[in-house]
Amino acid sequence: xxxxxxxxxxxxxxxxxxxxxxxxxxxxxxxxxxxxxxxxxxxxxxxxxxxxxxxxxxxxxxxxxxxxxxxxxxxxxxxxxxxxxxxxxxxxxxxxxxxxxxxxxxxxxxxxxxxxxxxxxxxxxxxxxxxxxxxxxxxxxxxxxxxxxxxxxxxxxxxxxxxxxxxxxxxxxxxxxxxxxxxxxxxxxxxxxxxxxxxxxxxxxxxxxxxxxxxxxxxxxxxxxxxxxxxxxxxxxxxxxxxxxxxxxxxxxxxxxxxxxxxxxxxxxxxxxxxxxxxxxxxxx
Amino acid sequence: xxxxxxxxxxxxxxxxxxxxxxxxxxxxxxxxxxxxxxxxxxxxxxxxxxxxxxxxxxxxxxxxxxxxxxxxxxxxxxxxxxxxxxxxxxxxxxxxxxxxxxxxxxxxxxxxxxxxxxxxxxxxxxxxxxxxxxxxxxxxxxxxxxxxxxxxxxxxxxxxxxxxxxxxxxxxxxxxxxxxxxxxxxxxxxxxxxxxxxxxxxxxxxxxxxxxxxxxxxxxxxxxxxxxxxxxx
Ligand SMILES: Nc1ncnc2c1ncn2[C@@H]1O[C@H](COP(=O)(O)OP(=O)(O)OP(=O)(O)O)[C@@H](O)[C@H]1O
Ligand SMILES: [Mg+2]
Numbered sequence: 102x103x104x105x106x107x108x109x110x111x112x113x114x115x116x117x118x119x120x121x122x123x124x125x126x127x128x129x130x131x132x133x134x135x136x137x138x139x140x141x142x143x144x145x146x147x148x149x150x151x152x153x154x155x156x157x158x159x160x161x162x163x164x165x166x167x168x169x170x171x172x173x174x175x176x177x178x179x180x181x182x183x184x185x186x187x188x189x190x191x192x193x194x195x196x197x198x199x200x201x202x203x204x205x206x207x208x209x210x211x212x213x214x215x216x217x218x219x220x221x222x223x224x225x226x227x228x229x230x231x232x233x234x235x236x237x238x239x240x241x242x243x244x245x246x247x248x249x250x251x252x253x254x255x256x257x258x259x260x261x262x263x264x265x266x267x268x269x270x271x272x273x274x275x276x277x278x279x280x281x282x283x284x285x286x287x288x289x290x291x292x293x294x295x296x297x298x299x300x301x302x303x304x305x306x307x308x309x310x311x312x313x314x315x316x317x318x319x320x321x322x323x324x325x326x327x328x329x330x331x332x333x334x335x336x337x338x339x340x341x342x343x344x345x346x347x348x349x350x351x352x353x354x355x356x357x358x359x360x361x362x363x364x365x366x367x368x369x370x371x372x373x374x375x376x377x378x379x380x381x382x383x384x385x386x
Numbered sequence: 387x388x389x390x391x392x393x394x395x396x397x398x399x400x401x402x403x404x405x406x407x408x409x410x411x412x413x414x415x416x417x418x419x420x421x422x423x424x425x426x427x428x429x430x431x432x433x434x435x436x437x438x439x440x441x442x443x444x445x446x447x448x449x450x451x452x453x454x455x456x457x458x459x460x461x462x463x464x465x466x467x468x469x470x471x472x473x474x475x476x477x478x479x480x481x482x483x484x485x486x487x488x489x490x491x492x493x494x495x496x497x498x499x500x501x502x503x504x505x506x507x508x509x510x511x512x513x514x515x516x517x518x519x520x521x522x523x524x525x526x527x528x529x530x531x532x533x534x535x536x537x538x539x540x541x542x543x544x545x546x547x548x549x550x551x552x553x554x555x556x557x558x559x560x561x562x563x564x565x566x567x568x569x570x571x572x573x574x575x576x577x578x579x580x581x582x583x584x585x586x587x588x589x590x591x592x593x594x595x596x597x598x599x600x601x602x603x604x605x606x607x608x609x610x611x612x613x614x615x616x617x618x619x
Binding site for chain 1: 434435436455456457460461466468472474475476477481484485486488489490491532536
């Protein structure tokens with residue numbers, strides 16, 4: 102009983118992180134057709150922001166607020182300086198963002214030095230959930246992720262900016278035709294995805310090994326999530342996160358993490374073979 | 387008033403339009419006829435800014451639009467109902483109309499104009515329906531209604547009768563001149579359906595190889611021998 106509950110909660114923690122990282126990727130890769138290999142670095146930047154704030158004596162919560170802001174700003178600059186020039190050239194985008202990801206990693210290493218950066222959680226200790234005893238911070242993380250997802254769903258479905266984005270995604274030319282500045286919508290959507298990834302990095306920082314290279318792992322997993330779930334809907338994103346996060350958590354108990362990762366990749370390939378548009382593919386369009 | 391002078395343009399290096407001159411007054415419907423591939427769609431796309439013009443000028447009440455991107459032309463008052471209608475299929479009817487108001491937002495046009503529902507009562511009934519599930523005729527009405535939501539001064543219509551049941555074609559033929567008069571719209575109507583074009587237009591032009599080669603009144607074109615000669619059917 103306890104084992105099952107802890108495994109479920111561990112899975113929920115991972116699913117929460119994957120969901121937030123995958124959200125940005127679903128926007129850029131799934132909806133804008135931009136393969137951004139630097140997406141993982143937004144996670145890294147978020148984690149480093151929290152580390153940096155804490156190292157100056159600031160609180161974790163302030164760092165967590167700053168993480169999406171810094172991630173979003175870096176995303177905005179990246180979109181403006183590079184990505185917008187390459188919307189019609191997928192191969193160039195892949196190469197350029199790969200290069201940028203390496204530059205960002207090196208810059209962080211130059212600025213902050215080698216070695217893992219310590220980040221302490223805002224609350225220590227555990228909570229007794231009757232069926233299991235579980236670290237309090239992880240429960241907070243799950244709650245924040247759920248709240249963020251809810252806010253994003255409301256933003257997309259209930260606001261006029263959300264309507265613009267749904268319009269641009271469906272038919273960019275016609276969206277221009279009704280007077281929407283689609284360049285601007287793309288830029289905002291991209292920066293928004295980067296901000297959410299930055300938030301994910303901030304959230305995961307107390308649990309992860311904070312290194313300039315940490316983003317690579319999240320990038321790979323987020324791609325699994327988006328491809329398995331089927332790009333283009335939040336339900337698909339949720340399905341993909343549950344699939345990848347759940348499977349990884351269960352396998353991590355039985356076998357070594359790298360073997361688990363390989364098996365998840367294998368499972369992802371099988372899903373995509375069976376359902377080329379993902380588990381919930383086509384739900385949006 | 388929409389004024390087009392010496393307009394050329396097309397797809398990349400391939401020129402399709404070769405110096406179009408056209409003037410459309412407010413409240414007037416101008417029919418544009420021509421064979422398949424004559425350049426009618428291309429012309430509307432260049433006017434709307436969806437395709438680059440290589441030379442020429444497009445002015446709307448004196449304001450030069452030729453260098454503006456498509457969304458700025460929409461905001462300046464050019465509404466384009468493209469061939470194929472361009473409905474946002476996953477949005478509801480109401481959401482389609484709502485994004486249609488974006489073009490008017492900077493000019494102070496708030497909300498969906500009430501007369502859109504007078505022209506197309508079906509849109510009021512179907513507000514909550516997903517637009518992709520409407521019939522072809524209903525989608526065409528939605529596309530025109532959405533264009534009106536931007537409170538435009540020019541309406542570019544590309545084959546509104548394409549793939550639509552005959553009774554709705556007739557109602558569209560009735561409504562186009564009515565909208566033009568009541569809203570003071572300059573309408574450019576591209577149509578393969580000659581009955582509709584002749585019924586709805588005040589003046590007609592024949593376009594051939596990217597040039598306007600004839601102009602005539604609908605009454606003149608109602609004479610079949612002249613029509614056949616002009617369109618070389
Ligand atoms: N996407 C495109 N790329 C290159 N050339 C094109 C493209 N679309 C159309 N053309 C060419 O431009 C010319 C004019 O096409 P256009 O679509 O404007 O004709 P049209 O008068 O609207 O014809 P229709 O009555 O069939 O709709 C044609 O020769 C066509 O082959
Ligand atoms: Mg055409």
